[in-house]
Amino acid sequence: MTALALAWQVLVAVALTPLLIGVMRQLRARLEGRAGAGVGQPWRDARKLLAKEPLAADGAGPLMAAAPLVLVVSSLVSVALVPLLGIATLAWVPDDLFVxxxxxxxxxxxxxxLGLESGTAFGGMGSSRHMMIAALVEPTVLxxxxxxSVPVGTTALSAILQARMTDPATVVSPVSLLAxxxxxxxxLAETGRLPVDNPATHLELTMVHEAMVLESSGRDLGWLELxxxxxxxxxxxxxxxxALPWGVAADLGVIATLVATVAFAAKLFLAGAIIAAAEVFLAKVRLFRVPELLAGSFVLAFLSVTASYLIV
Amino acid sequence: MTLTDLGLLGQPLLAVLAFAAAVAVTDQRRSAVAGTLNAALGLAIALTGIGALLGQPGTLTLGSPIPGIGLLSLAPDRLGGIFLIVVGLVGALSAWFGVGYAHGASATRAAWAAYPIFVWGMAIVPGAGDAVTFLLGWELMALGSTVLLLSEHASRPQVRSAVLWYAAMTHLSFVLLLAGFAVLVGHAGGASWAAIAAQPPTGASASLAFALLAGGFATKAGLVPVHVWLPRAHPEAPSHVSAPMSAAMVKLGVYGLLLLCTRLLPEGPHWWGIGLLLLGGASAVYGILQASVTSDLKRLLAYSTTENLGLMVTGLAVAMLLRTAGQRAVADVALVAVILLVVSHAAFKTVLFLGAGSILHATGERDLDRLGGLARLMPRTATATSIAALAAAALPISSGFVAEWVLLQSLVHGDTRGPGADRVIAIALPITVSLVALTAGLALLTFVKVVGIAFLARARSESAGAAHESPATMTVPLLVGAGLVVALGLVPGWVASGAAYAVGASGVEQVGLGGVALPAVTALLDPVALVLMAVALAVPVAVVTARAARRAPRRTVDLPWGCGGVRVDPMMQYTATSYAEPLVRVFDDALQPTRDLDVTHTTESRYLVRAVAFRQRMVDQVERGLYQPVLGVLEAVGDVGRRAQNGSIQRYLGFSFTALVVVLLVVTW
Known part of the structure; x- marks a missing residue:
């Protein structure tokens, strides 16, 4: 039963994801005075790319084909682990946040x-920047x-979420807000959004994510995007x-799950729209200013821990 | 006769046999015979460890070399058992690798004769039942490794300086330990661990003993600021020696600390734990920061050893702090994390050093900037080394991930809330989490750099382009080691139970398919189940890919995109140095690199550039700030000594006369 619920969650996430990107792009286009390609365009892109032949450079290794699959499977596993719709988890695979x-x-x-395997200067450049950001993000995340985890005594996401559902006041506590x-x-940093990375850039010298996937095409690129x-x-x-623990299904019932699906879609699109609207007014910061931004976020996370001792 | 007894008897026999074989066998077959016998010695050590871990008693009395100091005895306990297994397996894999790898200067009579001394010395340390035997083993280990380190001194001048540093630091460690144990033994009146533990000193003498012993063990473990010998000795030793040095020998420093903090002096004031925490945290961050900007593969691995040892000591320090605060259950989890880190690091660091040896054997290079594209030319070495690198970066599913997960779980579950909470812990734990997290992040970058630059893309030098796969005697031990790394990550339940058994911790259970549960901190990790979940989710992806691949197969072209340019030269690729360049900028103040940039202009115009030369040098700042002044003073003293002893006979007669007068004055006073 739980496995079924998780399968439904993964399906919903996969179906909604291109729409989320579509909503964000369309909103941004409208705010910038462009017509935009429509909300369904990312879905059409993904379908087209997955059907196209990938090109491999002479002498490229199997990693060019394997890395996109590893990326998409790791994303699918995390989508399955994070409690998006309900707080049910498999007994042997708990939704431990560290995992x-x-x-x-x-x-x-x-x-x-993948960026290094292509053997071009841009691939290496993107890869190097990407790993620097990932390395500096790690302290904030943990x-x-x-x-x-301090208020609930566990790093299991479902327990954290459950505590927030039963006592919504904790959501606006300083601990929670800072975190x-x-x-x-x-x-924003991990998914390559502004102000860390510009997903719509066409200038290679400023690229991070896009530079790594420059040499991938067709099916490979499709999986990478997805x-x-x-x-x-x-x-x-x-x-x-x-932030908004309402609508998350507390049990595995069909109605609760459907309500949770609708609520999740609404919350996700709302958050996406806020990010897209904010991105219109943001410029990408210089790469060597990114550590300052991440240090700032680390300070907030650290303050949040210290606050958690004082506010029981 | 128990398994432990049998193993303890077998060890000296095999060590003597290996020594004799190294001396007697001809040059052509020495590596094969001596390597095999050393591998057997390693297995005997591992068997002894298994016996000791299972609680089977075993004692071997070696007799008394000096009358009046009691008998030397080997009697490994459970904690020693785990370390014996680590030493034995690392020794066995490295010796096996040495069969194919050792040649020329590293396969001489002296080199192979020193190997069993080194390996058996490492087995005596955790097996010792008293302080004298411990120190004897410690010196045998130092002696054997120094001879092995010297083996290639004729071809490379750097070896000599490395040996000097190593010998000086290892003797500093020995002197500190000697003094520390003298305090303990003097107080207890006996040299055996049981006697010391029964009558530990208190107050200032306990703190003195702790400081001396912790200093000695930290020097062996390569913690900052006494890490300076590691990045010199590990790269210059032959790879089948660097592996046991880095994966087993430095671990014995951690064994010493565990022995000290859990058995000999379990009750200590707060500052012991805080001191160790500072030492461990600084080593972890400093070690990995240096590793992330280093291009020499073996030097990078040496710095990464400092990082990992720092994490282990951090775990131990947190366990001590939590125990003092009365949170025994969480402290136990931290201790289990220390043992898991020890086992995991031993497994992956062996493979990484042996892999570096295999690359060195094939290309003659250990500078990452000159490697590249080896995955196609050396597939087996590349596979094994990449798996070990995954573990070093603590990614699932590997041994490193499990160890780091347990460590983090123990860190976030220390109770820091409420009025009765310990304030030191409330400050220490969040800082420790941040340090561990930064270490994990930088380790990720470091090992992506290692794998990506060495094995992927195109060869950056002719020697890398002409590489060939190493023979089976080298690749099979590598793959076996990589298999161990994966097994430790997939079914960690067994090792975690063993680790809990070794440190006497409760609250570790095996669940599911070899997973590990920590009821004390309500956490559970079952890697097999996680893999099954990933496989289930990968099935639809694979089906879609397979169907699409049938309709639109992959096409090989000369240049798929290339950004409008052509691939002129492999040197257009990013190198290890350029990969770490953003990081060097971010941590500029801590690293203080020296850079030279020479731009030559054409004679016709200042606006046209003919050539650009860029040089960057990383100097260990701790070394520059701490050791250079000390070395300067020592050199000045040496100068004075040289001037005093100029060889003139009159002067020596004058010295003798003065000495005589002083002695007479002292006697008649």
Whole structure:
């Protein structure tokens, strides 16, 4: 039964993810005075790319084909682990936040290795920047996890979420707010959004994520895009559920699950729309200013831990 | 006769046999015979360890070399058992690798004769039942490793400086230990661990003993600031020696600390734990920061050893702090994490050093900037080394991930809330979590760099392009080691139970398919189940890919995109140095690299550049700030001594006369 619920959660996430990207792009286009390609365009892109032949450079290794699959599977596992719709988890695979973070890191590493495998200057450049950001994000992530786990005494996401559902006042406590702001900056950095990385850039010298996937094409590129988008769903879904724990199914009933699905879609699109609207007014910061931003988010996470001692 | 007894008897026999074989066998077959016998010695050590871990008693009395100091005895307990297994397996794999790897200067009579001394010395340390035997083993281990380290001194001048540093630091460690044990033994009136533990000193003498012993063990463990010998000795030793040095020998420093903090002096004031925490945290961050910006593969691995040892000591320090605060259950989890880190690091660091040896054997290079594309030319070495690198980066599913997960769980579950909470812990734990997290992040970058630059993309030098796979005697031990790394990550339940048994911790259970549960901190990890879940989710992805691949197969072209350019030269690729460049900028203040940039202009115009030369050098700042002044003073003293002893006979007669007068004055006073 739980396995079925998880399968439904993964299906919903996979179906919603391209739409989320579509909503974000369309909103941004409208705010900038462009017509936009429509909400369904990412879905059409993904379908087209997955059917196209990939090109391999002469002498390229099997990693060019394997890395996109590793990325997409790691994203799928994290989508399954994070409680997006309900708080039910499999007994042997608990939704331990440390495990979720590590599973996402597998995808990060697959991308970085792909960037190096292509053997071009841009691939290496993107990979190097990507890993620097990942390395500096790590302290914020783990300290924020620590802050969230202190009130409930466990790092299991479902327990953290359950505590928030039973006592919604904890959501607006300083501990929770500081941790959420820190986590939001982490999500932006990890998924390559502004102000850390510009997903719509066409200038190679400023690229991070795009530079690593420059040499991939066709099916490989399709999986890479889908995998990166799914990361956004997993992380953003986690943050919105922590911020707005309403609508999350407390049991495995059909009606509760359907309500949770609708509520989740609404929350996710809302969060995506806020990010897209904010991105219109943001410029990408210089690469060597990114550590300052991440240090700021680390300070917030650290304050959140210290606050958790004072406010029981 | 128990398994432990049998193993303890077998060890000296096999050690003597290996020594004799190294001396007697001809040059052509020495590596094969001596390597095999050393591998057998390693297995005997591991068997002894298994017996000791299972609680089977065993004692071997070696007799008394000096009358009046009691008998030397080997009697491993459970904690020693775990370390015996680690030493034995690392020794066995490395010796096996040495069969194919050792040649020329590293396969001489002296080198192979020193190997069993080194390995058996490492087995005596955790097996020792008293302080004198412990120190004897400690010196045998130092002696054997120094001879092995010297083996390639004729071909490379750096070896000599490395040996000097190593010998000086290892004797500093010995002197500190000697003094520390003297305090303990003097107080207890006996040299055996049982006697010391029954009558531990208190107050200032306990703190003195702790400081001396902790200093000695930290020097062996390569913690900052006494880490300076590691990045010199590990790269210059032959790879089948660097592996046991880095994966087993430095671990005995951790064994010493565990022995000290859990058995000999379990009750200590707060500052012991805080001191160890500072030492461990600083080593972890500093070690990995240096590793992340280093391009020499073996030097990088040496710095990563400092990082891992730092994490172990951090875990131990946290366990001590939590125990003092009365949180025994969580402290036990931290101790289990220390043992898991020890086992995991032993497994992956062996493979990484042996893998570096295999690369060195094939290309003659250990500079990452000159490697590349080896995955196609050396597939078996690449597979094994990449798996070990995953573990070093603590990614699932590997041994490193499990160990780090247990460590983090123990860190976030220390109770820091409420009025009765310990304030020191409330400050220490969040800082420790941040340090461990930063270490984990930088380790990720470091090992992505190692795998990506060495094995992927195109060869950056001719020697890397002409590489060939190493023979089976080298690749099979590598793959066996990599298999161990994966097994430790997939079914950690067994090792975790063994670790809990070794440190006398409760609250570790095996669950599911070899998973590990920590009821004390309500956490559970079952890697097999996680893998099954990933496989289930991978099935639809694989089906879609397979169907699409049938319709639109992959096409190989000369240049898929190339950004409008052509692939001119493999040197256009990112190198290890350029990969770490953003990090060097971010941590500029801590690293203080020296950079030279020379731009030559053409004679016709200042605006046209003819050539650009860039040089970057990383100097260990701790070494520059701490050791250079001390060495300067020592050199000045040496200068004075040289001037005093100029060889003139009159001067020596004058010295003798003065000495005589002084003695007479002292006697008649």
């Amino acid at each position: 979720v973070v590590s599973v996402l890191l597998v995808g990060t590493v697959a991308l970085a290795l 300290v924020a996890v620590y802050a969230l 959420l702001v820190a986590l939001t900056i982490v999500v 995998g990166s988008w799914l990361r956004l769903t997993a992380l953003l879904g986690l943050v919105v559920n922590l």
